[in-house]
Amino acid sequence: MSDEIRSHLRAVVDRIDDDVLPPHYPTCLGCGPDAPQGYHLQVRRDGDDVVAEHVFEDRHSGAPGIAHGGAVATVVDDVLGFLLYVVKAPGVTRRLEVDYLRPVLTGVPYVVRGRGDRRDGRKIWVSCECAGPDGVVTFRAVGLFVVVELSHFAQATSGGGQDPVAP
DSSP, rough: OOOOHHHHHHHHHHHHHHBBOOSSSTTTTTTOTTTTTTTOOEEEEETTTTEEEEOGGGGGGGEEEEEEEEHHHHHHHHHHHHHHHHHHHHHEEEEEEEEOOOOOOOTTTTEEEEEEEETTEEEEEEEEEOOTTTTOEEEEEEEEEEEEOOOHHHHHHOOOOOOOOOO
16 A cells, blocks of 8 residues: 555544544545545535535536536535445445436535445445525435445555455
8 A cells, every 4th residue: 555545544544533524535536625627525524424515616517507417426426435434434336326306506505415324244325415505405316335445445556456346
């Protein structure tokens, strides 16, 4: 495992019980502060839930004034990934399903709240919903994460080809 990854993991572990959670990695597309085209999400812990406030920008558009479904799914995946901090287990996304109930507009502040639903061994089922300023739910999502060894992330940076989430 590289010194950079080891250093980041130490910093994450030191802050895992903070209300404002540390980014997954500095260049993470969803929450990384060093990702030039990232979303720069800031996620906080609320009991056993996680919460993020986000405004989709015009660069996230799929149609004029409407966020691209893939941009929305990226935010969902990242917010749900913060639930792994709550259960204190490293993991990866196995499945993600988003139900788009209303258009997600650019320039509008949304609140995304994620929760852990159940765990069975290495499998962690999670869900979230998002509401706009009017309190109306805009989308809901469910996901499945699989707990992996930390070495999974080192293998990814060194080109290792194992499939740690095989059933």
